[in-house]
Amino acid sequence: MSLLELKNVSKIYGELKALDNVNIHVDQGEWVAIMGPSGSGKSTMMNIIGCMDKPTSGEVLLDGVDISKESSRKLTDIRRDKIGLIFQQFHMVGYLTAVENVMVSQYYHSMPDEEEALEALGRVGLRERARHLPSQLSGGEQQRVCVARALINHPELILADEPTGNLDEANENIVLDLFAQLHKEGTTLIVVTHDPEVAEAAQRTIVLEHGRVAREIINENFGKS
Amino acid sequence: MTKRRMFLRMVTASLLRRRSRMLIALLSIGIGSTILAGLVTIYVDVPRQMGAQFRSYGANMLLLPKEDGTLNRESLQAALNTIPADSLVGAAPYCYTRLDMTSRQQSFTAAGTDFDQIQKTSPYFSVEGNYPAKSREILVGREIAETIGVKTGSDMVLTWQPGTTSGSGAADGGRLPGSVLSGQAEGFGGGMVYVTASLDKESRIASLTADTSSQTPEIGGAVPENESFMEQFAGMTLPVRPEDVDVVSGATVTSTAIVNALNTAVATTTAVRPKTLNFNVAGILTTGGEEEGYVFLSLEDMETMTGSDRLDVAELSISASAGQLEEYAELIGESSDSVQARLVKRVTRSEASVLEKLTGLVFLVTLVVLLLTMICVSTTMTAVVSERRREIGLRKALGASDGSIRAEFLGEGLFLGLLGGVMGAVLGFAFAQAVSVHVFGSSIMFQPLLLPAAILVSMTIAALSCLLPIRRAVAIDPALVLKGE
Numbered sequence: 019m020s021l022l023e024l025k026n027v028s029k030i031y032g033e034l035k036a037l038d039n040v041n042i043h044v045d046q047g048e049w050v051a052i053m054g055p056s057g058s059g060k061s062t063m064m065n066i067i068g069c070m071d072k073p074t075s076g077e078v079l080l081d082g083v084d085i086s087k088e089s090s091r092k093l094t095d096i097r098r099d100k101i102g103l104i105f106q107q108f109h110m111v112g113y114l115t116a117v118e119n120v121m122v123s124q125y126y127h128s129m130p131d132e133e134e135a136l137e138a139l140g141r142v143g144l145r146e147r148a149r150h151l152p153s154q155l156s157g158g159e160q161q162r163v164c165v166a167r168a169l170i171n172h173p174e175l176i177l178a179d180e181p182t183g184n185l186d187e188a189n190e191n192i193v194l195d196l197f198a199q200l201h202k203e204g205t206t207l208i209v210v211t212h213d214p215e216v217a218e219a220a221q222r223t224i225v226l227e228h229g230r231v232a233r234e235i236i237n238e239n240f241g242k243s
Numbered sequence: 244m245t246k247r248r249m250f251l252r253m254v255t256a257s258l259l260r261r262r263s264r265m266l267i268a269l270l271s272i273g274i275g276s277t278i279l280a281g282l283v284t285i286y287v288d289v290p291r292q293m294g295a296q297f298r299s300y301g302a303n304m305l306l307l308p309k310e311d312g313t314l315n316r317e318s319l320q321a322a323l324n325t326i327p328a329d330s331l332v333g334a335a336p337y338c339y340t341r342l343d344m345t346s347r348q349q350s351f352t353a354a355g356t357d358f359d360q361i362q363k364t365s366p367y368f369s370v371e372g373n374y375p376a377k378s379r380e381i382l383v384g385r386e387i388a389e390t391i392g393v394k395t396g397s398d399m400v401l402t403w404q405p406g407t408t409s410g411s412g413a414a415d416g417g418r419l420p421g422s423v424l425s426g427q428a429e430g431f432g433g434g435m436v437y438v439t440a441s442l443d444k445e446s447r448i449a450s451l452t453a454d455t456s457s458q459t460p461e462i463g464g465a466v467p468e469n470e471s472f473m474e475q476f477a478g479m480t481l482p483v484r485p486e487d488v489d490v491v492s493g494a495t496v497t498s499t500a501i502v503n504a505l506n507t508a509v510a511t512t513t514a515v516r517p518k519t520l521n522f523n524v525a526g527i528l529t530t531g532g533e534e535e536g537y538v539f540l541s542l543e544d545m546e547t548m549t550g551s552d553r554l555d556v557a558e559l560s561i562s563a564s565a566g567q568l569e570e571y572a573e574l575i576g577e578s579s580d581s582v583q584a585r586l587v588k589r590v591t592r593s594e595a596s597v598l599e600k601l602t603g604l605v606f607l608v609t610l611v612v613l614l615l616t617m618i619c620v621s622t623t624m625t626a627v628v629s630e631r632r633r634e635i636g637l638r639k640a641l642g643a644s645d646g647s648i649r650a651e652f653l654g655e656g657l658f659l660g661l662l663g664g665v666m667g668a669v670l671g672f673a674f675a676q677a678v679s680v681h682v683f684g685s686s687i688m689f690q691p692l693l694l695p696a697a698i699l700v701s702m703t704i705a706a707l708s709c710l711l712p713i714r715r716a717v718a719i720d721p722a723l724v725l726k727g728e
């Protein structure tokens with residue numbers, strides 16, 4: 019069953035076509051990697067899928083709903099209810115502790131629940147560091163908190179924009195393991211990456227070039243290693 | 244955990260953990276609130292403060308005898324009792340007369356008064372030397388001192404001539420209520436007959452004594468012992484008509500002489516002896532006014548010279564608003580049948596206008612401080628918002644609605660306002676107290692309402708100052724977090 023469908027989506031900034039007639043289809047529960055050189059439109063596409071931006075033209079169907087023409091208020095509701103976001107720069111609220119950062123996501127979604135937030139931190143192996151401020155955590159630990167924050171509301175779709183771009187090998191593996199677990203639980207994952215190793219962990223890789231889908235690669239080895 | 248608790252946790256964490264910026268915002272609100280609370284306290288207290296200050300400009304109420312009443316120490320004290328003791332700054336009695344300095348053939352206006360009170364009601368009086376402290380010491384106006392060349396320490400011999408008493412009683416020849424009159428008239432065989440009569444409050448004869456020692460013993464000489472003759476004068480008013488008097492048979496001439504003596508006592512009062520005393524000049528008075536042409540002596544010395552305790556006027560200095568003064572004046576007029584009060588309009592009016600200007604100024608400064616505080620807080624909050632762009636974008640990306648962002652910033656603003664308000668009330672009172680002590684020389688009372696008022700005002704300021712920054716916060720694009728700005 020299809021969760022996400024982009025039909026002839028374009029995003030144009032003046033003369034520049036950041037996305038040029040893109041057609042993509044992602045099934046429920048699928049794990050997709052998006053690759054491409056810098057400036058090829060990956061982040062632009064993530065913004066549109068993540069309900070933070072609207073395409074200049076084309077349709078974006080998320081769970082059967084066309085989000086390309088929704089009001090920004092409605093987009094906020096959809097993003098909150100269906101999407102978990104992970105960023106390259108592992109953005110955290112600097113003055114809140116790890117567990118509080120996870121609870122912020124709960125707060126906007128429904129109800130803050132410290133127990134549940136601590137459990138989520140436990141899942142990313144940071145239960146002991148729950149009371150630390152971001153400045154007291156390493157980059158890898160911060161990104162793991164962000165993963166915990168993204169999964170806390172059980173979103174249907176997790177969008178990660180170069181989640182391992184700033185991580186060392188060990189933390190990269192932890193994050194990829196977490197993605198694999200989430201995938202097993204049925205969560206749909208779309209991961210933007212530069213790193214072929216990260217792309218190889220996914221079921222399918224979509225390659226963008228100059229705002230267009232250049233090719234798609236099915237990972238034949240998925241689930242074997 | 245409820246949403247509200249999480250909200251409070253985020254708001255307080257933002258203020259307590261990211262100190263630097265918020266400290267500046269808190270400081271600007273706190274200082275603004277401090278100055279405001281201080282100014283308002285002074286503003287509220289200024290009329291009271293200035294009321295006391297204004298008393299240095301002199302008396303603002305006069306007490307005068309009513310048309311048919313007498314002003315003396317008792318009636319003055321009775322009138323003063325109707326004014327609250329703590330607002331009565333001073334009450335200086337005055338009794339005016341003319342005194343002669345025979346050696347120089349000069350005559351001056353002399354005022355009997357209370358020097359302690361004068362210093363309170365007329366603090367602008369400037370004395371070279373000292374205020375008189377003992378009896379037989381006088382204060383001489385500069386004009387007189389220069390004319391006759393006396394200095395502090397000089398002696399002055401002054402004489403009081405009967406019939407020179409000024410004031411309300413002078414017009415009817417010294418026939419003053421409560422006074423004692425003496426007179427003389429020619430009796431039988433050219434001998435003089437002397438009488439002394441005392442008058443009651445209504446100027447009726449209260450008692451009468453006669454000296455007929457120059458008359459024939461047993462006849463004219465015995466008239467003063469004749470009780471029915473002497474007592475018939477009681478209650479009569481002067482002049483006594485001869486046909487109203489039953490004369491002592493056999494002593495008609497002496498009896499008639501007593502009546503004549505009584506009536507002439509009124510017309511000439513020559514029977515009251517002039518009084519001469521030797522005074523020592525304690526000080527020379529400079530006022531810039533007519534008082535420089537006066538000689539001041541104590542009420543006791545004045546009484547010794549004139550034999551009367553009559554007062555012409557009392558100058559009162561009262562620390563009160565114009566409205567209260569009018570109330571006091573009315574009260575005195577109603578409660579006393581001998582004394583009336585009048586306001587010194589020149590003083591009360593200029594007090595009111597100075598007060599108006601001063602409160603106007605404080606109001607203006609308050610307004611300016613209010614505005615400055617708002618600009619400062621608003622600028623700081625705007626800086627805070629741009630500093631926190633990423634965080635705001637992140638919150639929005641995590642699903643925060645515009646309303647949530649508004650609520651969070653407003654919450655932080657109100658929390659700042661609360662802290663600033665408490666700080667303002669406490670420090671503001673200290674500030675007002677310091678100003679009051681240094682400028683006005685008196686302390687002020689803490690207004691319990693100041694705390695909630697300061698909190699309310701500074702929370703309002705904080706909320707208003709946050710409006711523009713919040714609009715900027717709401718306008719932030721969540722997409723910026725993905726762009727890695």
Ligand SMILES: Nc1ncnc2c1ncn2[C@@H]1O[C@H](COP(=O)(O)OP(=O)(O)O)[C@@H](O)[C@H]1O
Nearest residue numbers: 031034036054055056057058059060061062063
């Ligand atoms: N808001 C914008 N205004 C103008 N140009 C933009 C904007 N956002 C992205 N672009 C441009 O669109 C192109 C695609 O950008 P982006 O999606 O960030 O690329 P990627 O994430 O693949 O590196 C780039 O050339 C970039 O400069």
Ligand SMILES: [Mg+2]
Nearest residue numbers: 060061062725
């Ligand atoms: Mg990018």
